Amino acid sequence: GAGVSQTPSNKVTEKGKYVELRCDPISGHTALYWYRQSLGQGPEFLIYFQGTGAADDSGLPNDRFFAVRPEGSVSTLKIQRTERGDSAVYLCASSLNPGQGKCTFGSGTRLTVV
Amino acid sequence: DQQVKQNSPSLSVQEGRISILNCDYTNSMFDYFLWYKKYPAEGPTFLISISSIKDKNEDGRFTVFLNKSAKHLSLHIVPSQPGDSAVYFCAASAQGAGNKLTFGGGTRVLVKP
Numbered sequence: 001g002a003g004v005s006q007t008p009s010n011k012v013t014e015k016g017k018y019v020e021l022r023c024d025p026i027s028g029h030t031a032l033y034w035y036r037q038s039l040g041q042g043p044e045f046l047i048y049f050q051g052t053g054a055a056d057d058s059g060l061p062n063d064r065f066f067a068v069r070p071e072g073s074v075s076t077l078k079i080q081r082t083e084r085g086d087s088a089v090y091l092c093a094s095s096l097n098p099g100q101g102k103c104t105f106g107s108g109t110r111l112t113v114v
Numbered sequence: 115d116q117q118v119k120q121n122s123p124s125l126s127v128q129e130g131r132i133s134i135l136n137c138d139y140t141n142s143m144f145d146y147f148l149w150y151k152k153y154p155a156e157g158p159t160f161l162i163s164i165s166s167i168k169d170k171n172e173d174g175r176f177t178v179f180l181n182k183s184a185k186h187l188s189l190h191i192v193p194s195q196p197g198d199s200a201v202y203f204c205a206a207s208a209q210g211a212g213n214k215l216t217f218g219g220g221t222r223v224l225v226k227p
Contacts, residue, residue, distance in 0.1 A: 004157070033214065042118075042203050042217030043158065056214060091157055100146045100165075101207030101215045105157030 002026075004106035006092050012112045013082055021077040021109045025094030032075050033103060034067055035091040043091055049075060050098060082113045117141045118206050120218035128226050133191040135221050137204030140185065144206035148215065149178060149189050152201045161202070162189070194225045 005024040013019050025032050030051055035043035045059040049069045057067070064082075069075040079086055089110050095103035119138045127133045135149075145166040150158035164171040164178045164187070171178050177190045191198055204218040 031213065035215075035217075040219070042120075042205075042219045043215070045214040045216065048214050059214070093157070098213040100163065101148055101205065101213055102160055102163060103215075105150075105159070107155065107157045 004092055004094050004104050006090075006106035006109050008109060009107065010110045010112075012114060015082060015084060015113055017082050017113075019079050019082055019111065021079075021090050021111070023075045023077070023092030023094075023106060025073065025075070025092070026096075026104055027073075029094035029096050029104075030072070031095045031098035031103070032069060033093040033095075034075070034077050035093065035105075037089045037091055037108070039088075046077070046090075048098075079111075082111075084113045087111055087113045115140070116219075117144075118204055118216050118218040120202075120204055120221050122221050123219070124222040124224070126224045126226065127194050129196055130193045133189075133194045133198065133223055133225070135189040135191075135202050135204070135223070137187045137189075137218055138185060139187075139206055141206070141208065141216070142185070143208040144216070145209050146207045147178070147180060147187050148205045148207070149176075150203045150205060150217075152203065152220070158203055191223075194223075196225050196227050199223055199225045 032049040034046040037043045048056040052072045089108040091108045093103040093105040148163040149161040152158045205215040
């Protein structure tokens, strides 16, 4: 597709449940990033993939969060035992050249944990 | 601690006038700075950037100024247009730090017709 696609656009889940958020990057973009944006704040870095491997996962808040990118294209962010504090907009971004940080963002998945 | 700060949460400006958005950072390892613009229900879109070896970069109505000694950058929009109404995020990256972006909290700009 022409842009970064994220599905679903909205997800409401009950506390304690497992969720998966999907990101389809721009075709050919080798770098893929996940960010989380809480209300009234800027996006916060979670994880960065270069190809299939996680080059930097220092932003994942705890071991309930995990992300994969098995074929170097689509990525899935997985959250186990969701908590109300996980409620946020999860943004995915991709870039052809990971240098300097310029990237294209998707519209995000708004996750609400009730 | 917040490494990138935007101290003005909002800014209101008349159409045709200049908008000035400010950003401060603390990490001296940052070597590339970017501004992203965000409309509601959309992801941030890249606007303009500047390398730490420069002090100014201009692109049409948008100019970014960098003062490394003060660890301060600003975005000037002139003339401001109603379509510029959005949230603007300052972001920084450091070479060798995974190319991840560290964002400020954003400034909401309202351009009044």
